[in-house]
Amino acid sequence: MKKMHVLFITRPAGGGMKEHIISLINGLDPQKFAIYVAGERDFIQNMNPVNKHITSIPVEIKGDCSPKSDVECIYSLIKLLFKNPFDVVHCHGLKAALLGGIAAGLTGYKNCIYTVHNDVSFDAGQRIKKKGYETAERFSSYFFRYIIAVSEGLKRELTSKRGIPEEKIKVIPNGIDVKRYKTSGNVNRIKEQMGIPKNSRVIGTIARFAPQKDLSTLLRAVSRLISLVPDVRFIMVGDGPLRPQLEKEAENLNIRDKVIFTGYRHDIPKILGIMDVFALSSRTEGMPITVLEAMVMEKAVVATGVGGIPEVVKHGVSGILVNPGDEAALAGGLLRVLNDKELAQALGSAGKKTILERYTVEKMLESTERLYLEIYKETKEKPQQKKKQDGG
Numbered sequence: 001m002k003k004m005h006v007l008f009i010t011r012p013a014g015g016g017m018k019e020h021i022i023s024l025i026n027g028l029d030p031q032k033f034a035i036y037v038a039g040e041r042d043f044i045q046n047m048n049p050v051n052k053h054i055t056s057i058p059v060e061i062k063g064d065c066s067p068k069s070d071v072e073c074i075y076s077l078i079k080l081l082f083k084n085p086f087d088v089v090h091c092h093g094l095k096a097a098l099l100g101g102i103a104a105g106l107t108g109y110k111n112c113i114y115t116v117h118n119d120v121s122f123d124a125g126q127r128i129k130k131k132g133y134e135t136a137e138r139f140s141s142y143f144f145r146y147i148i149a150v151s152e153g154l155k156r157e158l159t160s161k162r163g164i165p166e167e168k169i170k171v172i173p174n175g176i177d178v179k180r181y182k183t184s185g186n187v188n189r190i191k192e193q194m195g196i197p198k199n200s201r202v203i204g205t206i207a208r209f210a211p212q213k214d215l216s217t218l219l220r221a222v223s224r225l226i227s228l229v230p231d232v233r234f235i236m237v238g239d240g241p242l243r244p245q246l247e248k249e250a251e252n253l254n255i256r257d258k259v260i261f262t263g264y265r266h267d268i269p270k271i272l273g274i275m276d277v278f279a280l281s282s283r284t285e286g287m288p289i290t291v292l293e294a295m296v297m298e299k300a301v302v303a304t305g306v307g308g309i310p311e312v313v314k315h316g317v318s319g320i321l322v323n324p325g326d327e328a329a330l331a332g333g334l335l336r337v338l339n340d341k342e343l344a345q346a347l348g349s350a351g352k353k354t355i356l357e358r359y360t361v362e363k364m365l366e367s368t369e370r371l372y373l374e375i376y377k378e379t380k381e382k383p384q385q386k387k388k389q390d391g392g
Helices: 015-027 041-046 067-083 094-107 120-124 127-143 152-161 187-193 215-228 243-252 268-273 289-296 327-338 341-358 361-391
Strands: 004-010 033-039 054-058 088-092 112-116 146-149 169-171 202-206 233-237 259-263 277-280 300-304 320-322
Touching: 004 015, 004 067, 004 094, 004 361, 015 088, 015 289, 015 361, 033 041, 041 054, 067 094, 088 094, 088 361, 094 112, 094 127, 112 127, 146 152, 146 361, 152 169, 187 268, 202 215, 202 268, 202 289, 215 233, 215 243, 215 327, 233 268, 243 259, 268 289, 277 289, 277 327, 289 300, 289 341, 300 327, 300 341, 320 327, 327 341
Parallel strands: 004 033, 004 088, 033 054, 088 112, 112 146, 146 169, 202 233, 202 277, 233 259, 277 300, 300 320
Antiparallel strands: none
């Protein structure tokens, strides 16, 4: 079979979605796939792809609604799709799916798929805006042959809240490159660099500082914990629109001296290496890559049981699950792990085993390549068979 030409259309993204896209474009076999990435120039350049066979196509896809820019983007994508006979068009993020889907529909493309990474409507705030996001996702789904959900939990949301037919949704869980996640450097030296006393125990989270992560609840849980375990330090890795508010909340809770805001970090394995417990307080999730990262490094995980998290973290086996918004339960879970080293080690060992068995980047790539081939056969081979039958 000839090399397949795959076009990725993506909006500017950070965090897990960006890691997911980078893993795909770098991991797909260049002997089988020619990769093209359409998106904002700065975003594509910042991805630093290792795969030199990738073709970058600058297209202005803004994250927010911008009618003039959006129409120009659709026009650019239409010209791109007319000019190049891509075998598969793969959109990431709702904005890319909406604009890319319209362009594909107008050019007659039947080979498009869309990966849903999370429930974007949760971050919408106002009810009208939330409804708009849900309507946009439902509308855009009509342009796609398949929709990829990164977890079974997200698939349930798409069918129950968006009305998308179950048979149209394929579940391909996120996966990580486990070879990257090894403890590196001297733990005490890293602690010293971050201003953490050598004997302090460390709770950490890695997240975008946005409403769906509910980091306020996590701060309150840590505040409860510090009153019982004064030597604890809390690392918050990441950034986002809520950072000033969260820093103020830490001050109001009188724990600002125990909380370290690191900003974005590129040395995640090193940062995870100094954590005793990894915490996640999200209200909604798809399949959080940060949880996979913590688990493969044998960190005990205490997280909310939302979205795809319960598919990875089995309560009492590979982590501790609590209800979203319950700061007392979250504090209790963290305290339980900190006070029981044997439990923490058992959870960490089981977590790593889970990741190695089910959530590697190799498994994600294998499933994605299989879907690409399925789409190729459906859109290329069947029409040719039909022509033979008509001619015969």
